[in-house]
Amino acid sequence: MPPPSLHHINPGLLEVYTGPMYGGKTDHLKDRIDPILHIHDKPYLWVEPSTNVRKLRVPKRIQRHFFPADHPEKIFEYLNDHPQTRIIAIDEGQFAAHSLVMVVEKLLARNQNVIVGGLDLDFRGETFGCMGDLMARAHYLERCYKGKCHYTGCENVSVRTQRLIDGKPAPYDSPIVIVEDKESKKRKIIYETRCHLHHFVPGKPGVRIIIP
Numbered sequence: 349m350p351p352p353s354l355h356h357i358n359p360g361l362l363e364v365y366t367g368p369m370y371g372g373k374t375d376h377l378k379d380r381i382d383p384i385l386h387i388h389d390k391p392y393l394w395v396e397p398s399t400n401v402r403k404l405r406v407p408k409r410i411q412r413h414f415f416p417a418d419h420p421e422k423i424f425e426y427l428n429d430h431p432q433t434r435i436i437a438i439d440e441g442q443f444a445a446h447s448l449v450m451v452v453e454k455l456l457a458r459n460q461n462v463i464v465g466g467l468d469l470d471f472r473g474e475t476f477g478c479m480g481d482l483m484a485r486a487h488y489l490e491r492c493y494k495g496k497c498h499y500t501g502c503e504n505v506s507v508r509t510q511r512l513i514d515g516k517p518a519p520y521d522s523p524i525v526i527v528e529d530k531e532s533k534k535r536k537i538i539y540e541t542r543c544h545l546h547h548f549v550p551g552k553p554g555v556r557i558i559i560p
């Protein structure tokens with residue numbers, strides 16, 4: 349299927365933009381919503397799980413709504429408040445409960461154009477939340493791989509998200525989502541995009557890790 353036109357609303361179509369961190373997923377969502385902002389009743393809804401604390405990536409001209417990560421059904425309440433909606437962007441879909449899949453199915457059945465952005469894989473290199481099921485249902489799927497591996501001297505395309513804790517690769521038993529608190533602030537936790545070769549997860553079952 350060819351890429352959807354940025355200037356069209358595609359009723360009943362699910363588009364999924366996915367990839368590692370810093371891959372350009374949110375930019376794709378913004379590009380899809382931007383032309384809609386010029387329509388007088390702005391028939392869009394932009395929603396994100398409330399666990400997402402990023403504030404700077406989405407321009408102020410786009411109004412964001414937050415739903416509890418474990419209660420994606422809240423999206424229907426926003427939809428009731430915005431009956432003109434024809435295109436729904438859901439960013440950071442990986443943080444939402446699995447029931448987001450059913451919510452998306454229902455939105456498509458209402459002939460909404462649903463656009464989901466989110467990480468395909470967690471720091472362990474395993475399917476992140478409900479993203480795998482959404483990718484399987486996508487009518488249009490784009491893997492957003494922008495830029496090169498951050499590992500020194502590597503020129504490969506970055507396809508994975510590497511978590512580093514105090515400069516070392518996070519072990520497999522590190523939590524999938526780190527909630528920022530007093531304890532977590534004691535450690536320096538950063539993320540890099542890496543190629544498959546330089547994505548290290550010590551302790552990952554069945555994978556022998558050799559970190560140079």
Ligand SMILES: [Zn+2]
Pocket residue numbers: 497498499502503504542543544545546
């Ligand atoms: Zn690399």
